[in-house]
Amino acid sequence: MSIAIKINNISKSYGSYQALNNISLEIKDNEFFTLLGPSGCGKTTLLRMIAGFETPNAGIIQLHGEDIQSLAAHKRKVNTVFQNYALFPHMNLEQNIAFGLEMIGWGKDRVAARVNEMLNLVHMQQFAKRMPSALSGGQQQRIALARALAPEPKVLLLDEPLSALDLKLRQAMRDELQQLQRDTGITFIFVTHDQEEALAMSDRICILANGDIQQLSTPAEIYENPANKFVADFIGETNFLAVDVVKKGAKQPLTIKTPLGIDLELETDSQMGFNQLIEHQKCHATLSLRPEKISINSQGLDINLEGTIVQRTYMGGYTHYTVRTQNGQNLKVSKRNQISNNPSYSINEIVNIGFLQSSVRVLTQ
Amino acid sequence: MNQVINESNQLKPSLSMVFKAKISWNLIGLMPAYLMMFLLMIIPLGIIFYVSIMTSDPYGGYQSVFSLESYQQILFNYDWDDNLSLNLQYLIIIARTLILAMLTACICLLISFPVAYFISRQSNSTKTLLLYLITLPFWVSMVIRVYAWVLILSNDGVLESSLRFFGLVTDLDSLLYNNSAMLVGMVYSYIPLMILPIYASIEKLDVRLTEAASDLYSTRFKTLTKIILPLCKPGIVAGFILVFVPCLGTVLEPMLLGGGKTMMLGNLIQNQFSIARNWSFGASLAMVLLVIVMLFLMWNASKSSRPIVEGSIK
Numbered sequence: 001m002s003i004a005i006k007i008n009n010i011s012k013s014y015g016s017y018q019a020l021n022n023i024s025l026e027i028k029d030n031e032f033f034t035l036l037g038p039s040g041c042g043k044t045t046l047l048r049m050i051a052g053f054e055t056p057n058a059g060i061i062q063l064h065g066e067d068i069q070s071l072a073a074h075k076r077k078v079n080t081v082f083q084n085y086a087l088f089p090h091m092n093l094e095q096n097i098a099f100g101l102e103m104i105g106w107g108k109d110r111v112a113a114r115v116n117e118m119l120n121l122v123h124m125q126q127f128a129k130r131m132p133s134a135l136s137g138g139q140q141q142r143i144a145l146a147r148a149l150a151p152e153p154k155v156l157l158l159d160e161p162l163s164a165l166d167l168k169l170r171q172a173m174r175d176e177l178q179q180l181q182r183d184t185g186i187t188f189i190f191v192t193h194d195q196e197e198a199l200a201m202s203d204r205i206c207i208l209a210n211g212d213i214q215q216l217s218t219p220a221e222i223y224e225n226p227a228n229k230f231v232a233d234f235i236g237e238t239n240f241l242a243v244d245v246v247k248k249g250a251k252q253p254l255t256i257k258t259p260l261g262i263d264l265e266l267e268t269d270s271q272m273g274f275n276q277l278i279e280h281q282k283c284h285a286t287l288s289l290r291p292e293k294i295s296i297n298s299q300g301l302d303i304n305l306e307g308t309i310v311q312r313t314y315m316g317g318y319t320h321y322t323v324r325t326q327n328g329q330n331l332k333v334s335k336r337n338q339i340s341n342n343p344s345y346s347i348n349e350i351v352n353i354g355f356l357q358s359s360v361r362v363l364t365q
Numbered sequence: 366m367n368q369v370i371n372e373s374n375q376l377k378p379s380l381s382m383v384f385k386a387k388i389s390w391n392l393i394g395l396m397p398a399y400l401m402m403f404l405l406m407i408i409p410l411g412i413i414f415y416v417s418i419m420t421s422d423p424y425g426g427y428q429s430v431f432s433l434e435s436y437q438q439i440l441f442n443y444d445w446d447d448n449l450s451l452n453l454q455y456l457i458i459i460a461r462t463l464i465l466a467m468l469t470a471c472i473c474l475l476i477s478f479p480v481a482y483f484i485s486r487q488s489n490s491t492k493t494l495l496l497y498l499i500t501l502p503f504w505v506s507m508v509i510r511v512y513a514w515v516l517i518l519s520n521d522g523v524l525e526s527s528l529r530f531f532g533l534v535t536d537l538d539s540l541l542y543n544n545s546a547m548l549v550g551m552v553y554s555y556i557p558l559m560i561l562p563i564y565a566s567i568e569k570l571d572v573r574l575t576e577a578a579s580d581l582y583s584t585r586f587k588t589l590t591k592i593i594l595p596l597c598k599p600g601i602v603a604g605f606i607l608v609f610v611p612c613l614g615t616v617l618e619p620m621l622l623g624g625g626k627t628m629m630l631g632n633l634i635q636n637q638f639s640i641a642r643n644w645s646f647g648a649s650l651a652m653v654l655l656v657i658v659m660l661f662l663m664w665n666a667s668k669s670s671r672p673i674v675e676g677s678i679k
Contacts, residue, residue, distance in 0.1 A: 053576055074579040086577040090595045099591075100581030151582065 002064070004029045004155055004187040005050060010059035012045055019045045020056070021211035027155075027189060028204075029064075032181050034190045036198040037208035038234070043191045046208070047157050050189065052076050064154060074103075079148035080157040084164060085140045087132035093119070093143050094128045100151040118146040121180070138169045145180070155187045162197060174200055195235050199223065207231055229363050232288040239294075239331050241287040245362065256362060258287060260305060261327045264357055286363045291320065291334035293359035296345060301354030307331070309349045321345065323353055410655075417648035425642040435645035439653065455633070459653070462630040465544065466612035469551040473559040473608045474601065476552070481564035481600075482593075496564070499557050507554065511617045514550050515541065518622070542624030550618040555611060559604035566600025567593075602669060610658055630654055 005027040012020040020042045027033045035043040048054040050061060052073030061068055068076050079100070087096050097118050101111045119125040122142035132140055141161060148156055158177075162170045178201050181188045192198055198205050199219040207214040207222065207230075214234075215227040226232035229240070244257040245266065254266040295301065310330065311322035321333045333353060345351055420430040442452035484495045502510055517523045518540040528534045540546060570593065578588040594601075619629040628636075630650065637647025 051576075051580060072579070073576070074582045074584055078580075080577070080580045082573050082577055084573065086571065086573040088574060088577070088592060099578070099583070103582040103584075103587060147581070 002029045003027070003062075004031070004064060005189070006060075006062040006065075007046070007050075008060040008062070010046070010049065010056045010061065012042070012049070012054065012056050018211050023059070023208075023211075023213060025206055025213065025216060027187060029187055030185050032178065032188045032190065032201055032203045034192060034198040034202035034205045035208060036192055036195060036205050036234075037214075039193055041208040042211045043193075043208050044159060047080075047159055047189060047191045050076075050155070051078055051080050051157055077153055078155040078157055079151060079153040080159060081141075081144050081148045081161045083160045085132075085144035085161075087140055087143060087147070089132055092129050092131050093124065093135075096132065096143060097147045097150050100147065104151055114150055118150045121149070121183075122146045137165050138173065141165065141173060145177075149180075149184060149186070153186065155189060158188060158190045160192055161190075162192070163194070170197070177201060199235070207234065209234070226288065226361065226363065229286050229288070232361065232363060237291055237332060237334070239289045239291065241289070241329065243285050243287045243362065244282045245285050246282040256285075256287065256360075257282075259327060259329050260325055262303060262305070264303070264360060266362055288361040288363055289331070289355060289359060291332040292336075294323075294331060294333045294353050294355045296321070296323075296333060296335060296351050296353055297343070298352075298354055302357040304352055304354040307351060307353050309345050309347050309351060312345065312347055319344065323351065325353075413648045413651055416644055417652050419645055421643045421645035423642070425644065427644050432645075435643075435649040438646050439649065455650075458628045458633055459630055459657075461544075461627070462613055463657070465548060465551065465629065466609050466615075468548060469555060469612045470559075470605050470609040472548070472552050473556045474563075474605060477556060477559040477563050477604060478597075478601070481560050481567050484560075484564055485567040485570075496561075499560055502557065507617060508621075511550055511554065511621045514546070514553065515621055518546050518549070541622065542626055544623075544627060546622040547618045547627065547629070550622040551612055551615060554615075554618065555608040558607040558611075562603040562607065563597060563600040566597040566603075570596050599669075602665065606662070606665065609661070613658060614654055 003026050007023060007025050007027075010020055010023045011018075023042075023046065035046060037043045045054055049056055050063075052068070052071065052075075056069075063077065088099065091099065094115050097115045098111050101114055106114070115128075116125070119128055122145055124139065124142055124146070127135065127139065132143065135143065141164075144161070161177075162173055165173060174197060177188075177190075190198075190201065199222075202219055204216065204218055205222055206216040209230055215222055215231045217225075222231060223235055226235065232238050233240070241259055243259070246255045246257060248255055256264040256266055258264060305325050307323040307325045309321050310324045311320075313320040317337060319335050319337060321335065323331050323333050325331065331353065416427050417435055418431060418433060419427040420432045421435065422428050437449075439455050440451065441449045444450045484492055484499075487495065515522075519525075520539055520541070522540070525534075525540060574592055574596070575588050578592045579585070583591065614631045614634075615629065616631040616635050619627060619632045620635075623629070623632075630653075634647050634650045634654070637643045637650065641647075
């Protein structure tokens with residue numbers, strides 16, 4: 001698969017504030033690529049650089065192998081869906097969608113046909129003559145999409161397009177966006193701070209924080225094998241435990257001393273960060289264990305502990321428990337409320353909790 | 366406890382009575398505004414209209430004898446044989462006034478739009494400072510400001526002597542006492558009234574709209590003509606009216622910079638009430654000016670009667 005966007009050693013600073021710190025990444029053709037991070041992490045800056053609204057201090061941006069650094073925004077074959085849609089308030093929907101096509105000099109008939117096609121694509125054909133102010137947020141969103149897709153861009157940039165919508169609409173638009181991306185085959189670069197949105201839609205996610213790439217991988221890989229403490233914390237929920245990693249002997253596996261009062265063995269493939277450990281040395285690290293990987297009163301698990309339920313939050317599909325172990329550690333446990341197996345535990349009830357050793361992740365940073 | 370309930374029951378009928386009387390209360394509440402309009406607008410205009418259809422007294426003031434002679438005087442003259450003949454003198458003054466006012470408004474627009482755009486793109490503190498500087502001339506009397514232009518444009522004035530100093534001109538006709546001098550003075554006097562409303566409409570313009578336009582392959586020029594100007598139209602129209610209308614009745618610029626040689630409607634009217642002592646004629650000229658302004662405003666209103674769609678982007 002060819003590379004749609006190649007970003008090479010991009011840096012950007014505003015005064016003393018380093019917005020992007022030597023970022024390099026490649027976005028494949030036909031990919032749904034997400035830039036995810038907390039606000040101020042530089043994700044929007046990166047997107048605006050691809051669109052041509054910001055200039056990096058250093059580095060190269062290539063679109064299909066062509067350096068677009070020197071091109072003005074209106075000459076780049078990328079289109080943007082803006083956060084608040086930025087529909088032209090003095091034009092009706094048809095005129096909004098036709099704007100880009102007229103600017104690249106399409107003929108009248110061709111523009112009309114394409115506008116009609118785009119209105120059909122977003123199911124808005126009956127509103128063609130309406131003004132943007134007469135539309136709901138979701139409808140404006142669709143028109144913004146249609147307007148950006150109309151000139152057949154090679155890459156579509158989406159700057160938090162769902163953040164202004166309410167929850168139900170947001171979830172519906174997620175599916176529509178994914179469908180649209182598959183149908184059009186255009187590379188989507190999606191910026192969001194909503195980790196759920198990123199996990200649901202993306203082929204690959206790049207997590208940015210403090211101007212650095214924290215991890216770039218598939219949603220499942222990022223959730224299951226977070227690269228560091230930041231990623232584990234930012235994506236989903238997790239239990240963090242401060243642990244010591246100890247090397248007992250030359251040929252022996254590393255041991256993790258946990259505050260739960262049990263020792264675990266570190267799997268060999270996740271030893272990278274601890275290679276420099278010499279015998280009888282120890283090293284501080286963080287253990288991450290997802291709440292749904294812990295089960296209550298189940299059989300056949302590697303690690304079993306006894307604890308007391310101290311808090312219970314009913315969430316509908318799930319119930320979140322906080323279990324205090326005998327060592328006084330609080331562990332978050334998430335339990336799905338299934339029909340067949342729906343025991344509920346009350347506060348102060350003593351339970352057995354268990355998890356698989358393979359569910360444990362040890363993070364150096 | 367029982368007493369409280371009784372009291373509230375007693376209150377109810379009186380409240381509903383108040384609501385029934387709502388309309389008349391509204392009228393009474395708005396009375397000060399109506400009164401002000403009646404006293405300060407309708408009555409003076411009525412007086413002017415009354416004077417315009419009366420006979421003027423040769424010693425100033427008017428005689429209460431109905432006559433439309435003063436309106437006739439605008440267009441016609443009695444020649445030696447007591448025949449009516451067309452007199453273009455006043456029509457020329459009216460035409461000159463319209464042309465100069467229109468030119469002033471156009472020049473103000475050309476200068477104001479870039480200035481307003483520039484101000485709107487500054488940091489907040491710079492914006493405040495620049496807007497303050499633009500309104501600063503209003504703190505000084507208009508007469509003094511127009512006199513300043515007399516000093517600049519006069520023979521051996523600031524402009525001419527500096528041009529001579531740099532050897533750009535050797536001999537120069539007077540810069541003062543002509544139409545151009547009046548135009549310069551009018552543009553100078555009224556330009557803040559154009560900058561401020563345009564600034565207000567540009568300030569409301571969402572920067573993302575211009576970004577969206579350039580994202581959709583629009584060049585800077587197309588973005589200006591297709592996005593920025595249409596969206597700033599309310600401000601431009603307001604500024605145009607605010608400059609054009611007072612220019613029609615302006616007195617100081619023709620008096621000081623035109624040297625009284627080239628008349629405009631404003632000082633023509635003033636002359637009728639002072640030097641010429643022809644109140645009826647002055648009043649009828651004032652009515653003509655009023656009709657011109659009203660026609661202009663009505664034409665503008667009919668053009669912009671199509672509802673201007675307010676920005677939906679927040």
